[in-house]
Amino acid sequence: SAVISQKPSRDICQRGTSLTIQCQVDSQVTMMFWYRQQPGQSLTLIATANQGSEATYESGFVIDKFPISRPNLTFSTLTVSNMSPEDSSIYLCSVIRDTSYEQYFGPGTRLTVT
Amino acid sequence: GENVEQHPSTLSVQEGDSAVIKCTYSDSASNYFPWYKQELGKRPQLIIDIRSNVGEKKDQRIAVTLNKTAKHFSLHITETQPEDSAVYFCAASKVGVRGSTLGRLYFGRGTQLTVWP
Numbered sequence: 001s002a003v004i005s006q007k008p009s010r011d012i013c014q015r016g017t018s019l020t021i022q023c024q025v026d027s028q029v030t031m032m033f034w035y036r037q038q039p040g041q042s043l044t045l046i047a048t049a050n051q052g053s054e055a056t057y058e059s060g061f062v063i064d065k066f067p068i069s070r071p072n073l074t075f076s077t078l079t080v081s082n083m084s085p086e087d088s089s090i091y092l093c094s095v096i097r098d099t100s101y102e103q104y105f106g107p108g109t110r111l112t113v114t
Numbered sequence: 115g116e117n118v119e120q121h122p123s124t125l126s127v128q129e130g131d132s133a134v135i136k137c138t139y140s141d142s143a144s145n146y147f148p149w150y151k152q153e154l155g156k157r158p159q160l161i162i163d164i165r166s167n168v169g170e171k172k173d174q175r176i177a178v179t180l181n182k183t184a185k186h187f188s189l190h191i192t193e194t195q196p197e198d199s200a201v202y203f204c205a206a207s208k209v210g211v212r213g214s215t216l217g218r219l220y221f222g223r224g225t226q227l228t229v230w231p
Contacts, residue, residue, distance in 0.1 A: 042222065042223045102160055105150075107157050108157055
């Protein structure tokens with residue numbers, strides 16, 4: 001498995017502001033992903049964080065709203081921009097190592113927008 | 115794209131009984147099927163997975179079966195315990211398939227399993 005940390009673990013933000021969430025892994029990984037999970041719901045993929053290039057976004061998610069960076073093989077950030085109450089959710093990063101199909105999740109960031 | 119259906123959405127069993135959760139998928143190119151357990155307030159945890167070249171896999175009290183022809187796979191938990199209570203998610207992925215994103219998981223909607231003591 002992998003040791004994955006996220007910061008912050010939770011935050012309460014005002015509408016119209018932005019929050020950057022960090023995901024740090026203890027060793028190099030091939031793939032990093034960002035998911036959103038609304039209360040009582042399944043996991044929805046936001047984007048694949050590509051190292052050294054622009055992220056690949058899923059339908060319904062755009063770079064202006066969810067800019068993502070991945071400067072190296074162990075770190076990524078997701079920014080939730082111009083927040084509204086509808087953005088209240090848990091945001092999780094996940095990773096895959098080069099030698100495995102297995103995907104592991106970070107502890108999540110619980111975001112509340114007021 | 116892939117569509118993963120999961121049933122039932124809720125499942126209640128008595129401690130010691132077995133629990134079965136079923137998923138179907140639509141894309142015959144999918145070849146990797148993990149199961150995640152998510153306890154309240156925690157991250158999803160990978161508990162077992164199966165690849166398309168295998169029909170069944172067991173790990174102590176949990177097992178997963180795969181029927182490629184019918185495009186369905188199931189999670190079986192035997193001798194259930196209250197600690198098994200959680201939401202379980204199935205997922206499907208295409209690993210090593212040209213044109214697909216490595217590791218892109220398509221999730222089912224989840225099953226809330228409650229094990230009564």
